[in-house]
Amino acid sequence: MSEGTLYDKVWEEHTVSELPTGQTQLFCGLHLIHEVTSPQAFGMLQERDLEVAYPNRTHATVDHIVPTSDQSRPFRDDAAEEMMAELEQNVRDAGINFSDPTSGEQGIVHVIGPEKGLTQPGMTIVCGDSHTSTHGAFGALAFGIGTSQIRDVLATQTVAMEKKKVRKIEVTGELGPGVEAKDVILEIIRRLGTEGGVGYVYEYAGEAIENLDMEGRMSICNMSIEGGARAGYVNPDETTYDWLKETEYFQENPERFDELKPYWESIRSDEDAEYDDVVTIDGSELEPVVTWGTTPGQGVGITQPIPAPEDLPEEKQDTARMAQEHMGVTPGETMEGYEIDVAFLGSCTNARMPDLRRAAGVVEGRQVADGVRAMVVPGSQRVKAAAEAEGLDEIFKEAGFEWREAGCSMCLGMNEDQLEGDEASASSSNRNFIGRQGSKDGRTVLMNPRMVAAAAVTGHVTDVRELKEVSVA
Amino acid sequence: MTDEIPEIDSASGSGVPIRGNDIDTDQIIPARFMKVVTFDGLGEFAFFDQRYDENDEPKDHPMNEPQFQDAAIMVVNANFGCGSSREHAPQALMRWGIDAIIGESFAEIFAGNCLALGIPTVTADHDTITELQDWVDEHPDADIDVDVENETVTYGEKTVDVTVDDAQRKALTEGVWDTTALMKSNADAVAEKAASLPYVDD
Numbered sequence: 001m002s003e004g005t006l007y008d009k010v011w012e013e014h015t016v017s018e019l020p021t022g023q024t025q026l027f028c029g030l031h032l033i034h035e036v037t038s039p040q041a042f043g044m045l046q047e048r049d050l051e052v053a054y055p056n057r058t059h060a061t062v063d064h065i066v067p068t069s070d071q072s073r074p075f076r077d078d079a080a081e082e083m084m085a086e087l088e089q090n091v092r093d094a095g096i097n098f099s100d101p102t103s104g105e106q107g108i109v110h111v112i113g114p115e116k117g118l119t120q121p122g123m124t125i126v127c128g129d130s131h132t133s134t135h136g137a138f139g140a141l142a143f144g145i146g147t148s149q150i151r152d153v154l155a156t157q158t159v160a161m162e163k164k165k166v167r168k169i170e171v172t173g174e175l176g177p178g179v180e181a182k183d184v185i186l187e188i189i190r191r192l193g194t195e196g197g198v199g200y201v202y203e204y205a206g207e208a209i210e211n212l213d214m215e216g217r218m219s220i221c222n223m224s225i226e227g228g229a230r231a232g233y234v235n236p237d238e239t240t241y242d243w244l245k246e247t248e249y250f251q252e253n254p255e256r257f258d259e260l261k262p263y264w265e266s267i268r269s270d271e272d273a274e275y276d277d278v279v280t281i282d283g284s285e286l287e288p289v290v291t292w293g294t295t296p297g298q299g300v301g302i303t304q305p306i307p308a309p310e311d312l313p314e315e316k317q318d319t320a321r322m323a324q325e326h327m328g329v330t331p332g333e334t335m336e337g338y339e340i341d342v343a344f345l346g347s348c349t350n351a352r353m354p355d356l357r358r359a360a361g362v363v364e365g366r367q368v369a370d371g372v373r374a375m376v377v378p379g380s381q382r383v384k385a386a387a388e389a390e391g392l393d394e395i396f397k398e399a400g401f402e403w404r405e406a407g408c409s410m411c412l413g414m415n416e417d418q419l420e421g422d423e424a425s426a427s428s429s430n431r432n433f434i435g436r437q438g439s440k441d442g443r444t445v446l447m448n449p450r451m452v453a454a455a456a457v458t459g460h461v462t463d464v465r466e467l468k469e470v471s472v473a
Numbered sequence: 474m475t476d477e478i479p480e481i482d483s484a485s486g487s488g489v490p491i492r493g494n495d496i497d498t499d500q501i502i503p504a505r506f507m508k509v510v511t512f513d514g515l516g517e518f519a520f521f522d523q524r525y526d527e528n529d530e531p532k533d534h535p536m537n538e539p540q541f542q543d544a545a546i547m548v549v550n551a552n553f554g555c556g557s558s559r560e561h562a563p564q565a566l567m568r569w570g571i572d573a574i575i576g577e578s579f580a581e582i583f584a585g586n587c588l589a590l591g592i593p594t595v596t597a598d599h600d601t602i603t604e605l606q607d608w609v610d611e612h613p614d615a616d617i618d619v620d621v622e623n624e625t626v627t628y629g630e631k632t633v634d635v636t637v638d639d640a641q642r643k644a645l646t647e648g649v650w651d652t653t654a655l656m657k658s659n660a661d662a663v664a665e666k667a668a669s670l671p672y673v674d675d
């Protein structure tokens with residue numbers, strides 16, 4: 001059993017009781033809700049005549065179904081309008097703060113929580129969305145929950161959970177040029193498998209992680225769930241604290257920063273903490289990783305050959321064969337040159353300012369390739385405004401990208417932004433499951449945001465490091 | 474309220490095999506069917522894109538085959554239910570008729586969502602599962618008994634050991650899998666906890 005880790009400490013700190021099932025009743029410091037997974041929970045609450053116990057510790061936004069083009073009401077899509085209206089009604093009745101599209105702060109729930117300073121170290125954070133793990137970047141214990149659990153949290157501000165094991169993933173060394181946080185996490189999932197993290201919480205540590213900015217840490221924690229781990233975190237440090245200072249909450253309550261800092265320091269994993277497992281990865285060896293298949297674990301370095309199914313462990317062979325057939329890729333070849341129809345720069349994994357800045361750096365002075373539909377969907381209205389203030393929107397638009405409103409968009413194809421037929425997409429999102437981007441024949445290649453930009457301008461999967469050299473020369 | 478929660482010691486019924494590892498929640502219930510504010514009626518959309526082509530014509534899929542229409546026990550492989558936290562996935566399976574799932578392994582949030590609905594998710598090794606899936610193909614009408622309490626599955630003449638997560642077993646067999654009422658009764662302790670946390674200022 002782990003001991004002295006951030007996970008152990010935050011767990012302890014939030015334990016209310018041990019339930020007869022052997023589960024722990026855990027207090028939830030922050031409950032984020034959105035339109036897709038909450039209405040049924042509010043319905044269950046009403047059925048039982050219960051009220052929202054801690055509306056002040058609950059925050060709502062809308063992200064999955066909002067259109068990212070015309071957001072005027074009523075939404076063109078009746079179902080989307082109904083879900084929006086339902087959420088508005090629920091938050092109004094319960095007195096829950098709502099970052100709606102008129103607020104200037106709406107966005108993907110995992111982007112706005114950190115931006116507003118709602119997400120803080122040492123908190124427990126839950127949301128009816130598996131990528132809640134994102135908030136672990138701040139040293140919070142954050143995990144996705146199902147709708148019945150949302151009901152529990154609304155009614156009691158607590159959740160019933162079993163304690164997990166802790167695996168420390170140490171990424172040593174310095175990342176090479178062109179290698180980003182996204183590549184680190186795709187590599188981790190490739191090595192440990194999509195179910196490697198089941199039963200574990202991941203602690204990301206080591207020089208390569210410490211050197212990342214907060215956005216990079218969020219990209220990594222975000223995809224913990226793709227690795228099977230329900231939560232992942234990074235111990236808070238000066239990078240975390242500097243970021244927090246700039247958030248809305250600490251701008252408005254600067255005195256809280258000094259009051260809370262000792263707590264944040266106290267929940268860091270001890271130097272001599274014990275882990276259930278430790279994995280070390282040499283970050284200096286990594287290169288940009290892209291997926292060749294239909295699970296996030298089916299990734300490969302951009303210069304490396306796509307594996308032959310028979311070279312994989314037996315239990316992975318069938319899935320690999322089906323994936324390669326779906327994607328139309330050939331073992332032995334690299335992914336370089338794989339033609340794409342759509343470039344999607346967005347999602348809670350990679351649609352924050354540094355992501356857009358880096359991608360704009362690749363796009364500047366170039367044009368989107370003929371026949372490619374390229375779009376940027378900022379993670380939040382704040383990100384969008386900040387990018388516009390820097391002129392990033394102009395760079396993207398001049399190159400031929402669509403510049404959209406904030407939302408989940410083509411990450412899961414619940415609004416109008418979807419792949420059509422067997423279109424292939426270079427995507428900065430987190431899931432390449434068949435059908436994920438709205439078309440069941442669609443093909444998704446996951447990659448870092450600069451790689452998406454490179455694919456957009458060349459029309460095929462491209463090693464962005466090469467592209468750079470060509471333009472410099 | 475707690476006394477209304479049934480104790481679930483076992484589940485039985487005929488089986489349906491769903492083969493393949495890493496079957497994700499987008500396959501179990503595609504996102505476009507989630508634009509709903511209740512779970513009613515999700516059953517017919519379970520595995521929709523696997524079951525129907527673009528013209529809504531049925532494809533080869535166990536859940537389309539007449540002999541499996543009354544199935545209550547689903548037999549699956551590894552990492553079943555990975556992906557999103559959508560409770561729509563087990564809701565769709567439940568509303569299609571599934572009462573228990575036997576598999577090699579389950580994604581955690583999915584298993585938790587099943588528990589909240591009173592659906593046991595029991596595990597066994599690869600060979601045991603494969604054998605059971607083959608048996609179900611040959612005996613689509615025969616019952617499978619999932620004994621949650623004793624961690625066994627019985628089919629035909631055979632009884633095999635399976636694993637049920639401790640908390641899940643307790644929750645199901647003692648009828649405490651509906652946690653809302655249970656936790657609500659600790660409201661005072663929750664309030665105390667909230668007051669003790671440094672970041673709670675309201």
Ligand code: SF4
Nearest residue numbers: 131347348408411412
């Ligand atoms: S951006 Fe994608 S992964 Fe993130 S919350 Fe939205 S749908 Fe989920």
